Amino acid sequence: MSAGHKSVAGVVFNIQKYSVHDGPGIRTLVFLKGCTLACRWCSNPESISPKPVLAYNPAKCIGVGECGRCLEACTYGAITQDGEGRIAINRELCADCMYCVKACPAVALTVYGQTMSVEEVLGAVEADAVFYSRSGGGMTLSGGEPLYQHEFAVALLAEARRRRVSTAMETAGNVPFERLEAACTHLDVLLYDVKSLDPAKHKAGTGAANALPLENLRRVRKAFPGLTIMARTPVIPGFNDTEADIRAIADFVQELPGVSHELLPYHRLAKPKYGYIGREFPMGEAALEDGLMARLEAAAALVRG
Ligand code: SF4
Ligand code: SF4
Incomplete structure (x- = not known):
């Protein structure tokens, strides 16, 4: 070595x-x-x-109504609101840019x-x-x-x-x-x-x-x-x-x-x-x-x- x-x-x-x-x-x-x-x-x-993998823990998410910063950060349209006021990630559209992770104030979005x-x-x-x-x-x-x-x-x-x-x-x-x-x-x-x-x-x-x-x-x-x-x-x-x-x-x-x-x-x-x-x-x-x-x-x- x-x-x-x-x-x-x-x-x-x-x-x-x-x-x-x-x-x-x-x-x-x-x-x-x-x-x-x-x-x-x-x-x-x-x-x-x-590769690094995007992770989402809904229990930590503040909610789209109160926050929604990840939706604004994602320019790929991979994040939408789910039926319960939290988010859904379309992993087919996700480009692994991890901008949403940087934008999330609650550490609901993280990277492994x-x-x-x-x-x-x-x-x-x-x-x-x-x-x-x-x-x-x-x-x-x-x-x-x-x-x-x-x-x-x-x-x-x-x-x-x-x-x-x-x-x-x-x-x-x-x-x-x-x-x-x-x-x-x-x-x-x-x-x-x-x-x-x-x-x-x-x-x-x-x-x-x-x-x-x-x-x-x-x-x-x-x-x-x-x-x-x-x-x-x-x-x-x-x-x-x-x-x-x-x-x-x-x-x-x-x-x-x-x-x-x-x-x-x-x-x-x-x-x-x-x-x-x-x-x-x-x-x-x-x-x-x-x-x-x-x-x-x-x-x-x-x-x-
Ligand atoms: S990693 Fe990038 S492309 Fe994927 S959901 Fe987050 S902001 Fe959107
Ligand atoms: S940025 Fe984080 S806390 Fe805010 S809506 Fe998205 S996942 Fe939830």
Whole structure:
């Protein structure tokens, strides 16, 4: 990585501080835009497009009668009044100029995603350095798929290493192996999603085959024998929530030396964000039945022995 990597820039949609769930210790999560999958249950739907995305929260809108500044700001005719005195956005007409966001006094209109340099991101991350050294934490890259913007991701990891900030990255692994390899060179912990061993289910749920992510995990394990790798399975109703599904995944992980495995229960916290960006929530009212996680944990534990 050249000395110029600090000026490399990418699109970030959130920097979340004080996380204790995504790698060891207290961590700062840096969420990069863009993804190579389209999971039906995605908890960050604002991440999927690589570009900044306009968001509208009607609960914060003052109302067109009292305000209406966004209608004046939009010269594309993409904003109209809805039947309840608030606004409707025609996303076909929207040109992503974001003038309406600047005009909105109530922060009802916002943008998911801003271009940041490596230097800017690491500046925000290092503001919490005192927590990292005490807790064993550091920076975790997330997304979307952080390796969608692979040059930016690798530059962030390299610069964090140079500043002695511990590094972790979440990935679904559905990327060319060379991208993973470049990132792992600068990683302390790799958090790797294993969603389903069933090719047809994986394709139906995520939009992509599972062969590449599974093979990439095997290859990473071999190529980086000293790297801490934690496999994680989001348990999704109607997708992989049977004991047979979880046993198959646990079997696969068990074959990989030194790779731990954790089940993460599905939740619906992302539902409002779908509305903000003008999308239907694809999972509807689906939920995990009571007691299921305990049964699946037990099934996975039996495989681990
Ligand atoms: S981003 Fe620009 S084009 Fe789109 S709704 Fe706002 S002002 Fe109109
Ligand atoms: S500018 Fe903001 S608060 Fe005013 S009408 Fe538009 S969305 Fe609502």
